[in-house]
Amino acid sequence: MRGASKVVLEIVEGDGERAADDERTFPLARLELPVPQPNAEPSSNVFDVDYHYDRSGILKVHATARHTGTVMLDEELDCFGPDGTxxxxxxxxxxxxxxxxxxxxAPRPASSAPPETGASRxxxxxxxxxxxxxxxxxxxxxxxxxxxxxxxxxxxxxxxxxxxxxxxxxxxxxxxxxxxxxxxxxxxxxxxxxxxxxxxxxxxxxxxxxxxxxxxxxxxxxxxxxxxxxxxxxxxxxxxxxxxxxxxxxxxxxxxxxxxxxxxx
Missing domain, CATH: 3.40.50.11980 (Rossmann fold)
Structure with a gap:
């Protein structure tokens, strides 16, 4: 949107077939990115986001403006730190x-279907x-x-x-x-x-x-x-x-x- 000064980026993890508010969908982060050119055409402010975990559970988030290469965001979040993330x-x-x-x-069903042929013993x-x-x-x-x-x-x-x-x-x-x-x-x-x-x-x-x-x-x-x-x-x-x-x-x-x-x- 023309004139917007920031974009809110919400990152969640979970099964893509589940609703965003499902109890097994996990919010990872809610980050604000400054818009490089607030008064320019929206297409001028397209950006790419990359995020991944490292082996220590640190979530690394990197956002770059597509047309200029300007770094809009470069953060590391301790997903399992003591800060209540x-x-x-x-x-x-x-x-x-x-x-x-x-x-x-949880209650067990009264009976269960017989195992399929070839199922693991x-x-x-x-x-x-x-x-x-x-x-x-x-x-x-x-x-x-x-x-x-x-x-x-x-x-x-x-x-x-x-x-x-x-x-x-x-x-x-x-x-x-x-x-x-x-x-x-x-x-x-x-x-x-x-x-x-x-x-x-x-x-x-x-x-x-x-x-x-x-x-x-x-x-x-x-x-x-x-x-x-x-x-x-x-x-x-x-x-x-x-x-x-x-x-x-x-x-x-x-x-x-x-x-x-x-x-x-």
Whole structure:
């Protein structure tokens, strides 16, 4: 609009098929950009925006005027810092939903359809009821598990069946814990169509928590609020400065995939 002196840029993350005000759509930032030429034609003020996370969960936002190359915005936002950023509030909403699910288990249908021919044999065991009320929590870093064995040379989609087989082994080892996996919303969008229903059911039943960023800080933030043991394929103890409890005995368990087996190290 001619004469406008600023533009408000709102960045959210979530499933593109969900409404903007859906409880699983996370507001990341609301930023103001100065308009370079307020009195010029609107086409003269077209700009391009790039934003992405780094491995530490920092959201980097860069806006550039298309015609002149003028930098309109260059910011870094600590999405999981202690300042109550919107993304952290979104993760808190997911935790509240999870805790409600633990306290008030969702009713199971009276009967379920028989598994399709060729379905994974581990699937019925994978999504069994969690431990009873009052059980200690165990948080699983789901990203590395779902993408185990994937690489740029082998760009297969993240696998719910890989996550399911890992959770089955984790529950066998930690039978007295309520086990919940944490994954980023970016993985939700990449799961194959035939696994989407399985993922949706696991989220609704409180077996999976989705967070806006799949950074290690997101996993540790959830675990810290639940006072939980953490299981990950990544060595999260490297983050012991901001999360000193992660280095405590029996608070962190490293998981590895050896051939087709899950191994605790």
């Amino acid at each position: 919107p993304i952290a509030q979104g993760a808190d909403r997911e935790l509240e939903r999870l805790l409600r699910r633990i306290d008030e288990p 581990t699937e019925p065991e994978t999504w069994e009821e969690p431990a009873g009320e009052g059980a200690p929590a165990l948080v699983v870093d789901g990203r590395g598990i779902m993408t185990a064995g994937r690489s740029a040379a082998s760009p297969r989609p993240p696998s719910m069946r890989l996550l399911g087989s890992a959770l089955h082994e984790i529950r066998r080892r930690y039978a007295q814990h309520h086990v919940v996996a944490v994954i980023g919303t970016d993985l939700v969008d990449l799961v194959e169509y035939d696994e989407q229903e399985l993922l949706e059911r696991a989220v609704q039943e409180g077996l999976i928590v989705t967070v806006p960023s799949a950074s290690p800080q997101a996993v540790l933030s959830v675990a810290q609020q639940l006072n939980a043991v953490v299981v990950s394929m990544d060595d999260l103890r490297r983050l012991r400065l901001p999360y000193p409890w992660a280095a405590e005995k029996e608070r962190f368990v490293k998981l590895a995939r050896v051939e087709r087996h899950w191994v605790f190290t």
